[in-house]
Amino acid sequence: xxxxxxxxxxxxxFLVVAIxxxxxxxxxxxxxxxxxxxxxxxxxxxxxxxxxxxxxxxAEVVQMITVPLEADLLNGVAWLKTIQSESVPGLSSITxxxxxxxxxxxxRQVVQERLTQAHALPNVSKPPVxxxxxxxxxxxxxxxxxxxxxxxxxxxxxxxxxxxPRLMGVPAPGGP
Numbered sequence: 001x002x003x004x005x006x007x008x009x010x011x012x013x014f015l016v017v018a019i020x021x022x023x024x025x026x027x028x029x030x031x032x033x034x035x036x037x038x039x040x041x042x043x044x045x046x047x048x049x050x051x052x053x054x055x056x057x058x059a060e061v062v063q064m065i066t067v068p069l070e071a072d073l074l075n076g077v078a079w080l081k082t083i084q085s086e087s088v089p090g091l092s093s094i095t096x097x098x099x100x101x102x103x104x105x106x107x108r109q110v111v112q113e114r115l116t117q118a119h120a121l122p123n124v125s126k127p128p129v130x131x132x133x134x135x136x137x138x139x140x141x142x143x144x145x146x147x148x149x150x151x152x153x154x155x156x157x158x159x160x161x162x163x164x165p166r167l168m169g170v171p172a173p174g175g176p
Contacts, residue, residue: 044081045104047075047111047133051092053125054156061087064122069094073114079107089152090171092125104133143167 005074009016044056066087074083074094079102084095098107111130143163145155 017076044100045102045107046098047096047104047108048131049096049111049115049128050131051121051128052090053092054090055153056124058088058089060124060151061089061092065092065125066094068121069118069128073117074111077114078108078110090156108133109166127168 041162045155053061053065066085070083070085074096078094079098080096086093096111115128147155
């Protein structure tokens with residue numbers, strides 16, 4: 001079978017080239033009208049909410065921030081599929097994963113409406129912040145810090161006032 005295809009293609013090479021040219025022309029014609037993303041989204045729509053609570057241990061963050069946010073405010077949001085959370089010393093991170101096909105801007109609006117009621121949280125933290133939406137391929141680099149000599153508060157001060165400004169000062173590739 002394969003031999004016949006190759007022999008026929010060589011025998012009718014001008015016909016094969018003409019068919020290929022027609023297919024390419026049709027492809028370019030359709031390509032102009034097809035809506036496409038530069039980086040198509042392959043992951044489910046998600047919203048990330050972070051709450052900073054400097055000086056609290058991971059257990060305190062879970063007890064005072066993460067659980068109340070999950071149970072009282074964010075549970076039951078429209079189109080919500082699952083809630084995932086992670087609590088580390090000084091930071092609560094909650095990821096809300098929505099049903100496939102959910103408009104990310106509507107999901108963000110619903111979450112933001114719920115976050116306006118976050119005044120019920122104890123005054124041990126900053127208000128919850130919704131992170132900017134990014135494509136699933138965008139969050140590539142995370143920075144972790146550890147020290148045997150510095151306390152958690154000293155590490156957070158170092159990260160906020162020294163490391164973050166230096167990282168933000170690095171020019172983007174292809175930028176000015």
